[in-house]
Amino acid sequence: METGNQTAVTEFFLLGLSQDPELQPFLFGMFLTMYLITVSGNLLIILAISSDSRLHTPMYFFLSNLSFTDICFCTTTIFKMLVNIQTQSKSISYTGCLTQICFVLIFACLENCLLAVMAYDRYVAICHPLRYMAIINPRLCGLLILLSLSISIMNALLHSLMTLCLSFCTDLEIPQFFCELSQVLRLACSDTLFNNIVLYLMTSILGVGPFLGIIFSYLKIVSSLLKMPSTGGRYKAFSTCGSHLSVVSLFYGTGFGVYLSTAATLSSQKSAIASVMYTVVTPLLNPFIYSLRNKDMMAALSKLILRMCSFH
Helix, strand or coil, rough: CCCCHHHHHEEEEEECCCCEEEHHHHHHHHHHHHHHHHHHHHHHHHHHHHHHHHHCHHHHHHHHHHHHHHHHHHHHHHHHHHHHHHCCCCCCEHHHHHHHHHHHHHHHHHHHHHHHHHHHHHHHHHHHHHHHHHHHHHHHHHHHHHHHHHHHHHHHHHHHHHHHHCCEEECCCEECCCCCCCHHHHCCCCCCCCHHHHHHHHHHHHHHHHHHHHHHHHHHHHHHHHCCCCHHHHHHHHHHHHHHHHHHHHHHHHHHHHHHHHCCCCHHHHHHHHHHHHHHHHHHHHHHHHHCCCCHHHHCCCHHHHHHHHHH
């Protein structure tokens, strides 16, 4: 390949979590298991919500969209790694890499927006219970999902098109198990200053913005709960936020952990392992958090499983 010639770039190489051949079967088995659990768990959440009329509320509507996003996010990052391990190949095509970057950005941003929307839903439910159905109506729910998706797609297309204009050198090894935008930018021969400025700017707006919105919502929720005279009512109201708060803590905790570990250490392998927490473990645990901490969800899942078993 000629240095700096973009047209000569046909593929990148994903180094993965380990280059040890003896570890590959273990990694394949572990990630395949995690992937299947993630997909089946989130799919069960979606089916349980759609099959139980008691769960046809805005909170569970947003939850089903979050579960669908988790399935897509996990598939986007893990599937290519499983294929590469199975075929004993590290390559991903230039087009495939840019496509993966685009979808990773879409689903990461969409999950971010959905968590903020769900926090707003809980804020209205607890702080303005009498006006809840009037404010969080089906039309607003649809608009919030559409707005979140539109923002996510526009952000992803912006970064993908800017990356498409770059030229790359002969060193095309990505120290990750998927095409991560920041890692791909480091391989470019052309100037990436503007790309990095836009990346950090959009990450700040679309990452920190919703996070601050979530914090504001929960500050209002806590303030409202403290004014409740009944301890039982206070506990019942906050218990509806418990699952969402756990998912928010997991999502942002692992997400910030990835960027802090990347900034604090030069080890690419440690950064790749940290990314596993953000892209794989969080979607894996979300169904368990929402089902185990929610009696209505547990009841709906039990009915769904019994109905599925009766068909056999």
